[in-house]
Amino acid sequence: NGKFVDLGTEFSADNKPKKAKLEVLVLGDYHCGDTDPQVRQASLEMIDEFGPKRLVIHDLFNGHSVSHHNCGKLLNQVQIYKEGKADLKEELELCYEELCTLSYAMKGREIIIVASNHDEFLKRYLQEVRLKDDPRNAYVASQLMAPAMNEENPVEVGISKIGKIPKNVRFLERDEDYKILGWQLGSHGDKGFAGGRGSMISREYANGKSITGH
Numbered sequence: 001n002g003k004f005v006d007l008g009t010e011f012s013a014d015n016k017p018k019k020a021k022l023e024v025l026v027l028g029d030y031h032c033g034d035t036d037p038q039v040r041q042a043s044l045e046m047i048d049e050f051g052p053k054r055l056v057i058h059d060l061f062n063g064h065s066v067s068h069h070n071c072g073k074l075l076n077q078v079q080i081y082k083e084g085k086a087d088l089k090e091e092l093e094l095c096y097e098e099l100c101t102l103s104y105a106m107k108g109r110e111i112i113i114v115a116s117n118h119d120e121f122l123k124r125y126l127q128e129v130r131l132k133d134d135p136r137n138a139y140v141a142s143q144l145m146a147p148a149m150n151e152e153n154p155v156e157v158g159i160s161k162i163g164k165i166p167k168n169v170r171f172l173e174r175d176e177d178y179k180i181l182g183w184q185l186g187s188h189g190d191k192g193f194a195g196g197r198g199s200m201i202s203r204e205y206a207n208g209k210s211i212t213g214h
Contacts, residue, residue, distance in 0.1 A: 053110070056114060
């Protein structure tokens, strides 16, 4: 219809520029613990300035404490330890605190956590029973094993054991659609058609119009 929106302002040929109503703000990959401080601050400012009805987040959980990428790599593991990122409980606490901050910023409006590949680092850690060789994280991880066997999201369960997850936060399942105005927002972007490796073509075929992270 000839209108467009840029930085929260709606422009058209017929009317003066006006503040737009923002349906959704998609922050992309968040990676608690590795989030750039300036990006984090800018994200909070955008939430305050634009007042989105919904907030969509990808890769909330970074998974540095349980990453399979560091298995058998002593120097990597030592570096993670030196950076204070080797403790699973501390990483879950960080995610909980950040969710509370975002929930407060959204003033009760909906927050959607898209199932993402970094979230699945924890599920893989449990699947491979790596906790048996990881005394630092074994106790916390063991509390997540039964829920994972019951197909519950171990990241969501782990965060809930730190504190009560805000009511406006919703975790999506891996194959769960979340569409707003015809746009698919529930796909992380790492997987394409039939669960294969994601590409521009396969993602478009699987999802249609979409905004992804990854």
